[in-house]
Amino acid sequence: MKDGVNGVALGVFIFFFLAVTVIGFMAARWRKAENEASLDEWGLGGRSFGTWVTWFLLGGDLYTAYTFVAVPAAIYAAGAAGFFAVPYTILVYPLIFTFLPRLWSVSHKHGYVTTSDFVRGRFGSKGLSLAVAVTGILATMPYIALQLVGIQAVLDVMGVGGGETTHWFVKDLPLLIAFAVLAAYTYSSGLRAPALIAFVKDGLIYLVIAVAIIYIPIKLGGFDDIFAKAGEAFSQKNPATGAPRGALAPGETGQWGYATLALGSALALFMYPHSITATLSSRSRDVIRRNTTILPLYSLMLGLLALLGFMAIAAGVKVQNGQLAIPQLFENMFPDWFAGVAFAAIGIGALVPAAIMSIAAANLFTRNIYKDFLKPDATPAQETKVSKLVSLLVKVGALAFVLTMDKTVAINFQLLGGIWILQTFPALVGGLFTRWFHRWALLAGWAVGMVYGTLAAYGVASPTQAHFGGSSKEIPGIGEIGYIGLTAFVLNVVVTVVLTFVLNAVKAPAGIDETSPADYTADAGDPGVKVELPLARPEPASSPDTSPSTS
Numbered sequence: 001m002k003d004g005v006n007g008v009a010l011g012v013f014i015f016f017f018l019a020v021t022v023i024g025f026m027a028a029r030w031r032k033a034e035n036e037a038s039l040d041e042w043g044l045g046g047r048s049f050g051t052w053v054t055w056f057l058l059g060g061d062l063y064t065a066y067t068f069v070a071v072p073a074a075i076y077a078a079g080a081a082g083f084f085a086v087p088y089t090i091l092v093y094p095l096i097f098t099f100l101p102r103l104w105s106v107s108h109k110h111g112y113v114t115t116s117d118f119v120r121g122r123f124g125s126k127g128l129s130l131a132v133a134v135t136g137i138l139a140t141m142p143y144i145a146l147q148l149v150g151i152q153a154v155l156d157v158m159g160v161g162g163g164e165t166t167h168w169f170v171k172d173l174p175l176l177i178a179f180a181v182l183a184a185y186t187y188s189s190g191l192r193a194p195a196l197i198a199f200v201k202d203g204l205i206y207l208v209i210a211v212a213i214i215y216i217p218i219k220l221g222g223f224d225d226i227f228a229k230a231g232e233a234f235s236q237k238n239p240a241t242g243a244p245r246g247a248l249a250p251g252e253t254g255q256w257g258y259a260t261l262a263l264g265s266a267l268a269l270f271m272y273p274h275s276i277t278a279t280l281s282s283r284s285r286d287v288i289r290r291n292t293t294i295l296p297l298y299s300l301m302l303g304l305l306a307l308l309g310f311m312a313i314a315a316g317v318k319v320q321n322g323q324l325a326i327p328q329l330f331e332n333m334f335p336d337w338f339a340g341v342a343f344a345a346i347g348i349g350a351l352v353p354a355a356i357m358s359i360a361a362a363n364l365f366t367r368n369i370y371k372d373f374l375k376p377d378a379t380p381a382q383e384t385k386v387s388k389l390v391s392l393l394v395k396v397g398a399l400a401f402v403l404t405m406d407k408t409v410a411i412n413f414q415l416l417g418g419i420w421i422l423q424t425f426p427a428l429v430g431g432l433f434t435r436w437f438h439r440w441a442l443l444a445g446w447a448v449g450m451v452y453g454t455l456a457a458y459g460v461a462s463p464t465q466a467h468f469g470g471s472s473k474e475i476p477g478i479g480e481i482g483y484i485g486l487t488a489f490v491l492n493v494v495v496t497v498v499l500t501f502v503l504n505a506v507k508a509p510a511g512i513d514e515t516s517p518a519d520y521t522a523d524a525g526d527p528g529v530k531v532e533l534p535l536a537r538p539e540p541a542s543s544p545d546t547s548p549s550t551s
Helices: 007-029 051-062 065-078 080-110 115-123 126-158 168-189 192-220 223-234 252-269 273-280 285-294 297-306 308-314 322-333 336-374 380-404 407-422 425-433 439-458 484-505 517-521
Strands: 472-474 481-483
Touching: 007 126, 007 168, 007 192, 007 336, 051 192, 051 273, 051 285, 051 336, 065 080, 065 126, 065 297, 065 308, 065 322, 065 336, 080 115, 080 252, 080 273, 080 285, 080 297, 080 425, 080 517, 115 126, 115 336, 115 425, 126 168, 126 273, 126 322, 126 336, 126 380, 126 407, 126 425, 126 439, 168 192, 168 336, 168 380, 192 223, 192 297, 192 308, 192 322, 192 336, 223 308, 252 407, 252 472, 252 481, 252 484, 273 336, 297 308, 308 322, 322 336, 336 380, 407 439, 407 484, 425 439, 425 484, 439 484, 472 484, 481 484
Parallel strands: none
Antiparallel strands: 472 481
């Protein structure tokens, strides 16, 4: 690690940070709408983004600074087990091709802004809608906090903020400034700001990875030497566990954990509110379909990115916190000016998803808590004002979380958030294809999945902590170690199906479905398609047992 502040890298970092700040504020004038006082405009960019804007927005949303730092850090710490992120991003795109266009259509037709809007309209249940909204907010908060962890890692490696003995305010001032600026341009420009900045962010990331995957192996003697040194390092015993540190390929005992984590993560990814917010901002069904076919390009990038973990081992990077491994690799291997470019890519890679996540969480609160329970007659202007204020509070909460708690706590809560958000899958995706599931059964299944997942994660210990030490545990009845979220999801589905049979048999009230089969295939140009949810909900367009045809 170099002593003091890396002035050249810091200068380049500040240049790019100032550039995206200007872009963020200018975004308020981009595609400016006549009526800006609505969530459609502030929170969804006017539902006007085309294929490439949506592609960069979704890429900037899903492939975050945490991805840039944590995926290769997992490889650095444990070896091939960290590659689970690559197959899960391959699995996810065929999956979302089947249901995202349907969600876009029904949301565009009825003016839904959040997944909870759809769940309430589909099942006629405020309780189920509230459960989905609260889960989304809880799962998003630590995710935002982890973007700050990515920025802090870059600042630490550049030597900004001083050492551990430095006063906390001086040490954290750069981070405070970065998030104050983020809060300001998100408040003024809404989703348009991260949509524009995503072009810069993704361009920088692709540039840095392209250079790193060629330049660093040349300096280290080629991939043969890199893998040889990594294999030697992984064969060494971990003093805390007595087991090898890791492996270049997953062993037989880790295959269930690897497979279930990849599958569960794929099912959960587009349940996150920020993924849906970016999706609903597009202007047509075809934009969604095209994006599901070109987004896998990011998986190629992710595979190359993961290799940086092996390179960090071969380069002799030694860090106490694994999250610093890749920034430190860049610091050691790149010229100072290009290290600044790489650090800017990570820093901006935190700002884009953090902005989208805060907007998504704010929209959930505004539409599905404030409007549904506190002020049902709220006007579009009032909704927008509340959402802007809540987006600020969400950022402040995430900032306080990171500044006052150990970084591993943020990571563990993000893992717990993945377990939680997966439990909304039956209500959202199931509701897009069938009305058979009973609303009370879905709520009971969600509760069972949440309780089991939380308690199971609480019972997982690691060498450094007694609780929430990981997201894998023995699968009941199978005896193999697997992803807790997927086990909780299976329990959720079983409870939902069984109770649906029971509740339908006793003719329990099913709730009113305000959607119709044609809504799930509607496009922007179709007659009768709305772009803003009316203040009063319309009369149901179909009977309670309506089930849209599959498309």
